[in-house]
Amino acid sequence: MSGYMRVIMLIIKTSVLFSRCYFRHNRGVFMSLFRGFGLVGALFILSACEPPQTAPIVTTPLASDTESSRPSGEATDDATEAAIALLDTTEQVTASEDQSEASTSDESSQEASKLDPSVSYLNQQSDPAATEPNLQVLDQDIFSDTADQGNPLNSLQPKPDDGQNEIDSAIEWIFSGEAEPSQSGATSEDIAEPPFDGNVDGNAITSLIDDGFDYDSLEDVFAIISKPQIENIITSPSSRFPPKQALLTRAAVLLPLSGSYKLVGEELRKAVDMAVISLNRPQFEVIYIDTAEKPEEAAYAAVAADADIIIGPVFSSHTAAVAPIAKEHQIPVLSFSNNSAVTNQNVWIMGQQPEHEMEAVLSYAMASLAAIDQIPAEQARIAIVTNDTAYGRILRDVSINHLKTAGVTQISQLLLNRSVLKNEARLQLSIKQFARWSEEDPTPEFDMVIICGDGDFTLAVAPVLVWHDLDPAKVRFVGSSQWNRIDMITEPSLQGGLYATIPTEKRQLFEKVWKTYFADAPGDLAPLGFDAVAVASLMTADVSVNEVLLRDKGFAGFSGVFRFYPDGNNQRHLEVRQINAYKSAIVSPADTTF
Template identity: 25%
Template structure:
């Protein structure tokens, strides 16, 4: 585990800061030195779970950050941890102590240690199976969990899901396309959990948009299976005007030429939130004109610049979840009485919260609802075609 530093709270309130926007804060925060970047700061040290006890601290709320710090997802987990630490610094926090626990050593064991250390809130874990593994113990202890997973199926009963939901991005892009005159949809979905969730989302979104889903085919992630699925789309008796590829942008680059050659030369290509994580792929001429929905990158780019200056490398896109979850905690901590349980009811604020990824709030099912924009892929650079609402009253 590793301790995050605490800093003095600025006089201006967090609510005022959130309204004026992230870019102003980051331009003046201590982690962004002006002029040439200083020496690269090493990541926070990580202690083994059995390495002694935490320092006594009666003046700050204990919050556990549960992310992988070793193993195949270590770089993603460290990026989230670094960004969460930046949020503590940027807000001048003095009421929250964050301790990081390595879930790669076992999520249940990490949660057990975090509970023994007196933490009253869990941020993370990253993976849905890890969230399931820690849910029962956290629930028994009255400790809410704000997971970074995007699997809505694990949400509820004290477990909140903060990850980017494929269902919301699909619904946003389908309704946008319907508003542009597309009434008949087709879809390509990969096998696996993401594909199954996407399939359900596509069916519901097309239905709620009062449009028609004329064909949907699944595939394994290999060339022969993808080609077979595209060919099956072409055999649909009804023509389609839009085709949603529920996979990453690089897979879409392989699929679109097949669609044009074997199935439909004119259909508008649609994507999901996965595309936002691959900006270099979105300049491929193959995807020119394709639409996809995601959170806005405007504030994230400012965060990424500050992160690179502090740590000497670019963050993973999911780092914003670490930053925003800590902003959320610091805000709520203003009314969190010392020694009491984390006030989980505050997470259900209907007005929502503002962070790096724009406006978000937790719905009745515990899944983060987000204000999404629609972007168009283009060789000259991604172009915004439908801005994200700035709050939930605009939706």
């Protein structure tokens, strides 16, 4: 074959090759084009250099295509087919990789969603299915600041021209130590909490926001962290960290960064990153250590890293495992748990303790029972329906102690275990007998019903209670902060119900700030992550942990006003809310000072 004919054949085969490449729609197309260009280029050079009248030349094809040498005629045809076959193979491999990655992602998501409710509720973390990012606890159309207010977010809705300024000024006030700017027409519910004390630079937050950064993902956040002035977030897959610099406070943040609870850890890590960047304290840094496998090893890694304080872990079981190691090495622990059983003089808990929720809501409920219904405590008939779990029993015990202290003597109890809850007939019969219901006299036997359990338990028993004439229109229903969910507020059988929770206004403000950093919505634990860093960052070489944590006036953060006790427990000012007309409104605002 002449040189011209060989060139024509090469052009035809090249066209076929490019046509095949054009219709590839996965990531393998780029590699295929690269290899195709290389192969055709090599063949073209060989053809151009070939003497027209000589015998066939032996060539060596690309090593990736074949390992043997062939005569040029065969090599040319086979090499082109090999290139096309290589495109097919690359496409199949890439598609396989895509399917594998998708499968891995699905498995990871399924694994992360298998949270144990009995553990989760003790540690401020409900079932992920109930706390999907799209089903937020704080919904602008459902929550309102007052029962009489027409617009739920009147006090927080930004004006069209100064919405960002509202966020900036609010953040600057909280962490700068300055007084909050007064607002015209402010009510008692608009009075904000006192700021954090200490040398916290709130201007760092507003400067980042004013620079116009749009934080859509952690990659964007880490791009900011890479700037010279923010070098105080350290990550290490092997938990081996550089030596701590002099006069620097290092916080080891212990989170489940892998495994079933990875989603919880990622949420808190975002909150911690946001706090470190926002506060911008050069003398304070954080390191991340994974607690997914063995929390004890995470504690020893914190010791080896010369940490001054441990922030975390999330769960009470992990906190209990870390506590003795931290105490031995004199490292204070600021845990995200809300289980008072793990506290001591070296372990403080950040979580919203269920004991305080019940005390707050029962104080209001008993006062309103006496003032509105003219039923004094000694005449009040109280029913307590309890889920037979650790969380339910904690709520029950606190309720009984509070009621007895208030002078209540008529207390009836019903304990429901898992087997009863799974059997609808048994559940109906148990509640019917407990309510003492009869067709002849449907008058309620109780003035108040306290439901001690999580949200799912409440949704299971509340409709049955109403069916047997324990109607919220006639009986006061009382519950925990688990009722601060959309599915609870829109539940017909809970209309009129009372519960206590952290100030909603602060939570809504936190969500606004969060969205200036991230595209998704924050979970329930995120404000605790931010506030934990804000507290820990007040520690310096000259200020001990006791001086920071045990301040009588406490702290005002995104999770509300709180302070710590020497025994490791905390105290929080909570607001009491009532469910009415499928909305939640404040009936007793949280105190702003201690």
